[in-house]
Amino acid sequence: MAKDKSKTGHGNPVWKFFTSVKLTVVVLLLLASTSVIGTLIPQNSSEAFYIQKYGEVFFNLFKTLDIFDMYSAWWFLLLIILLAVNIVVCSIDKLNTTWKIIFPEKIVFNHERFIRLKHREKFDIKDNVSSLQSLYVDFINKKFGQTVTEKGENGVVIFAETGRWTRLGVYVVHLSILFMLAGALMGALWGYKAFVAIPEGVTVDSATLRGSDTKVAFGFEMRCNSFNVSFYDTGQPEEFKSNISIIEDGVETLTKDVIVNAPLRYKGLSFYQSSYGTDSAKNVVLRLTSNESGMGYSFKMDFGQTIDLPESGGKFTLNGFVHGYNFRGHNLGEGFVGTLVYSDTSDHNEINKKLENSATKADTNASTAQETTSVGQSSADGQSSADGQSSADGEKVDSGTEEFTAEKKITPHFHEVEIYIPVKFPTFDKMRRGHFAFEIEDYEKKYYTGLQVTRDPGVWCVYIGFIFMIIGCWITFFMSHQQLCVEIKTNGKDACKIDISGTSNRNSQGMKLRIMKLAAKLQNMQR
Amino acid sequence: MNSSMLLSITTFVYALASVLYIGAWTFKKDALAKIGLFTLVAGFTGNTLGIIFRWIESYQIGYGHAPFSNMYESLVFFSWTVAALYLFVEYKYRERIIGAFATPLVFLAIAYASLSPSIGSKITPLIPALKSNWLIAHVITCFLGYAGFAVAFGFSVMYLIKPEKTAPGTLMSKLPSLDIMDELIHQMVMFGFLFLTIGIITGSVWANSAWGTYWSWDPKETWSLITWFIYAILLHLRMMRGWHGRRISWVSIVGFLAVLFTYFGVNLLPGLHSYA
Numbered sequence: 034m035a036k037d038k039s040k041t042g043h044g045n046p047v048w049k050f051f052t053s054v055k056l057t058v059v060v061l062l063l064l065a066s067t068s069v070i071g072t073l074i075p076q077n078s079s080e081a082f083y084i085q086k087y088g089e090v091f092f093n094l095f096k097t098l099d100i101f102d103m104y105s106a107w108w109f110l111l112l113i114i115l116l117a118v119n120i121v122v123c124s125i126d127k128l129n130t131t132w133k134i135i136f137p138e139k140i141v142f143n144h145e146r147f148i149r150l151k152h153r154e155k156f157d158i159k160d161n162v163s164s165l166q167s168l169y170v171d172f173i174n175k176k177f178g179q180t181v182t183e184k185g186e187n188g189v190v191i192f193a194e195t196g197r198w199t200r201l202g203v204y205v206v207h208l209s210i211l212f213m214l215a216g217a218l219m220g221a222l223w224g225y226k227a228f229v230a231i232p233e234g235v236t237v238d239s240a241t242l243r244g245s246d247t248k249v250a251f252g253f254e255m256r257c258n259s260f261n262v263s264f265y266d267t268g269q270p271e272e273f274k275s276n277i278s279i280i281e282d283g284v285e286t287l288t289k290d291v292i293v294n295a296p297l298r299y300k301g302l303s304f305y306q307s308s309y310g311t312d313s314a315k316n317v318v319l320r321l322t323s324n325e326s327g328m329g330y331s332f333k334m335d336f337g338q339t340i341d342l343p344e345s346g347g348k349f350t351l352n353g354f355v356h357g358y359n360f361r362g363h364n365l366g367e368g369f370v371g372t373l374v375y376s377d378t379s380d381h382n383e384i385n386k387k388l389e390n391s392a393t394k395a396d397t398n399a400s401t402a403q404e405t406t407s408v409g410q411s412s413a414d415g416q417s418s419a420d421g422q423s424s425a426d427g428e429k430v431d432s433g434t435e436e437f438t439a440e441k442k443i444t445p446h447f448h449e450v451e452i453y454i455p456v457k458f459p460t461f462d463k464m465r466r467g468h469f470a471f472e473i474e475d476y477e478k479k480y481y482t483g484l485q486v487t488r489d490p491g492v493w494c495v496y497i498g499f500i501f502m503i504i505g506c507w508i509t510f511f512m513s514h515q516q517l518c519v520e521i522k523t524n525g526k527d528a529c530k531i532d533i534s535g536t537s538n539r540n541s542q543g544m545k546l547r548i549m550k551l552a553a554k555l556q557n558m559q560r
Numbered sequence: 561m562n563s564s565m566l567l568s569i570t571t572f573v574y575a576l577a578s579v580l581y582i583g584a585w586t587f588k589k590d591a592l593a594k595i596g597l598f599t600l601v602a603g604f605t606g607n608t609l610g611i612i613f614r615w616i617e618s619y620q621i622g623y624g625h626a627p628f629s630n631m632y633e634s635l636v637f638f639s640w641t642v643a644a645l646y647l648f649v650e651y652k653y654r655e656r657i658i659g660a661f662a663t664p665l666v667f668l669a670i671a672y673a674s675l676s677p678s679i680g681s682k683i684t685p686l687i688p689a690l691k692s693n694w695l696i697a698h699v700i701t702c703f704l705g706y707a708g709f710a711v712a713f714g715f716s717v718m719y720l721i722k723p724e725k726t727a728p729g730t731l732m733s734k735l736p737s738l739d740i741m742d743e744l745i746h747q748m749v750m751f752g753f754l755f756l757t758i759g760i761i762t763g764s765v766w767a768n769s770a771w772g773t774y775w776s777w778d779p780k781e782t783w784s785l786i787t788w789f790i791y792a793i794l795l796h797l798r799m800m801r802g803w804h805g806r807r808i809s810w811v812s813i814v815g816f817l818a819v820l821f822t823y824f825g826v827n828l829l830p831g832l833h834s835y836a
């Protein structure tokens with residue numbers, strides 16, 4: 034087969050270089066071995082991480098070679114391009130020859146070829162040539178493939194073949210790779226991946242591109258109506274669910290639950306459940322315990338609402354929800370902040386001083402402490418980069434009060450103090466020794482949902498490649514071009530010698546077994 | 561009888577089957593291989609029932625998912641696929657002694673699942689990311705692929721230990737002819753390659769439906785691709801460069817090491833694929 038190549042007229046050495054399977058093997062080896070690097074060195078992490086892990090020198094070396102994003106490094110892409118060119122050139126080069134084999138002007142059987150075959154099945158049978166011929170031709174036509182009968186010495190030779198076209202299978206395999214690469218290219222050129230975090234009840238119309246601050250507009254609006262996470266009794270999460278509405282020109286056109294494994298697809302964009310976090314709270318119930326009377330009071334409050342405290346304790350406004358609060362070096366976690374205004378009475382002077390001390394030390398760190406949970410984690414096919422990215426993006430959403438001011442005296446007789454009420458430490462506010470100790474009796478979390486937004490106009494092309502790949506492999510591996518030769522020779526009156534042989538372009542053992550079975554059938558045929 | 565008990569018994573039945581096959585070869589007693597076949601079929605039946613019971617039990621507990629969701633379940637299924645594939649090969653090629661090189665793999669996988677302290681056999685609920693019908697298609701096809709490569713590995717070892725010339729009546733002469741073994745290795749590699757291909761593709765389609773990217777170069781994905789490349793190299797070397805026998809056996813062994821790494825080793829790397 035190799036010698037035929039010069040006939041195709043491509044004597045050009047560059048062309049020759051790209052037709053070689055040696056090149057294929059080398060490129061595949063390089064792809065396989067370099068791919069290992071990216072599984073050993075975490076991809077797309079921060080520079081600080083790499084410097085700390087590998088030191089300055091290796092960092093610089095790796096950076097020059099794009100090792101930190103190696104699957105899109107120029108040299109890796111070059112290998113892929115080399116493979117693609119190799120496939121194209123090789124296929125064009127060989128197709129000509131294969132085509133002639135598959136669609137010859139006239140199918141001719143070469144008896145010599147069969148005579149040379151080592152494995153053959155022979156038996157004697159009591160019958161005459163012509164009756165055997167018609168019997169066998171019928172049978173082989175039905176069970177094997179189209180027959181051609183020729184005159185032989187002292188009898189006839191029946192040839193048959195099947196699966197000539199299966200020689201095309203390998204072209205389908207190679208073509209499928211081109212489809213996948215083309216699809217990937219389309220995705221890289223015209224697609225994007227972005228992330229958006231939508232608090233419950235909020236409407237957005239754009240997302241932030243991954244790895245940058247650029248926003249991309251959807252062309253419509255979407256609202257997160259609610260987010261829910263449910264848990265198994267083992268504590269493992271069972272389901273993450275966002276209820277999303279699409280709004281176009283002010284009209285709600287679609288409302289759908291987005292769960293992991295069931296994204297929302299709309300106008301070429303896909304929205305995948307990727308993370309979630311606490312955005313804020315609702316239905317907050319405050320519990321106040323009076324230090325003077327020992328009485329307890331409960332209030333259900335909304336943000337921004339102001340209540341008059343009992344026992345002439347002043348006024349309290351619930352300002353917001355914070356994700357973290359730093360108190361003397363400890364993060365007290367999620368909590369609520371509010372403003373207390375009360376009138377000055379003599380016995381409070383001492384307390385005020387105390388309060389001033391602790392309040393200056395305290396500061397919130399709402400953004401760093403925010404909890405984001407990525408829902409893809411420990412998944413079967415989890416995507417480190419996607420998840421890592423979304424949690425980083427998730428941090429951009431924050432709410433609640435970020436700064437506390439120390440107590441302010443509005444007038445000599447009125448004080449305004451910002452207080453922090455942690456969720457986890459109900460006795461914390463007692464330390465302030467105010468008129469009332471505040472604690473959180475109950476509240477509901479208000480979540481935000483983190484959605485990954487992708488647009489990939491190349492997916493269909495990749496999928497066509499997938500289908501071709503499977504079909505092509507199936508044809509190449511399990512089907513073959515088989516040829517059969519049955520020779521019937523007279524051996525005295527009403528007796529014949531039968532000699533059966535066959536070839537196949539692959540799986541010779543399978544062919545041998547097939548011939549054995551066929552021979553047994555022919556021998557025992559009912560007449 | 562619950563599934564764990566059934567699978568424990570299966571482990572011992574498989575052990576017995578391997579011993580019988582190896583015995584048949586070393587003592588040159590074909591009768592032992594026949595008993596080995598029956599034992600293997602018995603083990604395979606137990607294995608099948610074990611998987612079905614486990615499936616039913618998971619519904620009874622209320623988790624309700626196919627038994628392909630963690631290392632234990634995947635190893636049990638791996639044993640099942642290797643056993644199934646081997647039985648098919650023995651049936652089709654009428655060679656018995658080769659069982660000595662395939663059945664130990666069946667036993668080792670399930671024994672590792674049952675005995676390794678780091679592998680829990682408890683039925684656990686499915687995390688949201690795994691709740692997809694693609695899970696079943698993905699796991700079954702991947703493991704059929706791995707099974708093909710495992711059996712190819714067994715046959716490659718067999719090929720390498722057989723000398724070119726064997727005196728009749730010796731241990732080595734009981735092995736099939738080099739031609740047949742070469743063919744068997746090739747058949748198994750093609751089978752494995754097809755199913756690994758489908759496995760990677762179903763995984764990819766699943767990833768796209770769950771996370772919006774069909775390929776993200778996560779270490780497990782990358783390693784399955786590396787494995788795929790190695791076997792693609794093998795196929796080309798064989799088809800176009802005329803490699804056969806010993807050299808192909810070595811490539812197939814390297815390929816199987818890559819399979820093992822994809823299966824076990826990747827858990828040592830940074831990444832999120834939690835199992836299988």
Ligand code: HEM
Nearest residue numbers: 052053054057116119120123203206210509792795799800
């Ligand atoms: C990832 C890339 C590739 C894959 C997955 C692939 C896959 C395959 C498969 C499955 C076969 C059939 C093997 C067999 O018959 O046992 C094959 C055969 C072949 N491949 Fe590739 N291939 C790839 C790249 C290439 C390239 C770049 C070339 C270019 C020279 C090439 C040239 C061939 C040739 C010449 C054959 C033999 C065809 C025949 O039977 O006449 N392959 N390939």
